[in-house]
Amino acid sequence: MIFGELDITITRCQRKTVSIFVERDGSVSARVPEEITKEELTAVLQSKEYQIHKNLAEWTQLNAQKIERDYVNGQSFLYLGRNYRLQLTNDEFKGIKLKSGYFIISKINKTKAKTYFIDFYKEKLREKLKPILNRYKGQLGVEPQDVKVMELQHRWASCTSKGNLNFHWKCAMAPIDVLNYIVAHELVHIIHPNHTKAFWNDLDKIIPNYDKQLQWLKLNGAGMDL
Known part of the structure; x- marks a missing residue:
């Protein structure tokens, strides 16, 4: 699902609320109730938009520590x-x-x-x-x-x-x-x-x-x- 500039992977399952995650690769996913409509989901995402972008900014900062490893002596x-x-x-x-x-x-x-x-x-x-x-x-x-x-x-x-x-x-x-x-x-x-x-x-x-x-x-x- 495209929401603004974000491509959010939606998973429908037996639950009552919407949970949004920033995955370890920086992608965004959401677990949502099976019966939720597109309009209802859009409204929820809009209410959580600030938090989503805040979490993405945090992910970017934390991933600055990512290490590229080579298989050489001393690595x-x-x-x-x-x-x-x-x-x-x-x-x-x-x-x-x-x-x-x-x-x-x-x-x-x-x-x-x-x-x-x-x-x-x-x-x-x-x-x-x-x-x-x-x-x-x-x-x-x-x-x-x-x-x-x-x-x-x-x-x-x-x-x-x-x-x-x-x-x-x-x-x-x-x-x-x-x-x-x-x-x-x-x-x-x-x-x-x-x-x-x-x-x-x-x-x-x-x-x-x-x-x-x-x-x-x-x-x-x-x-x-x-």
Whole structure:
């Protein structure tokens, strides 16, 4: 939907209110009630126009921190909130090693470095998710149907209407406290599909400092890339 100078992606779903998001790539999306008319939606967007442009300005400022990484000696890469430098070695082996504070890749396989990093993050994230999920799903009394680590484009994680949880492999770059927040956030969505007051109240019960973790993602999310 074109609104002024903005191209807004509209998703209709079972909800009562309109929620507008500035995605991590700077695009704008909105989740809206299934029955809302074009005229009603336009009126809502007009009432939120100032906030949308304010959020876009904030996105532009935060993304000034985006890092263009090259797969060369000394380049830093995030893992669990800490930077590790890349070291290319003459030793021949497949994949990536994390040893003595360095990510190590064989020079002969340098062209496959990005794939190796993604595989590394996926594997490590699956390991880290298990105990976190077990802890918080017990506290909330919920049970996700399925849990996947995958490419999610512009979202850190998602919860489907069937209770399936999906996590972006880039979540492995975040500190454990932030990862705890991401997991808890999606588990609470099994109870509350939308970001209602009840949603935030339940999240606050298990992650009392979630504002701090959310702020970390806002400030550092642009740098969580390959």
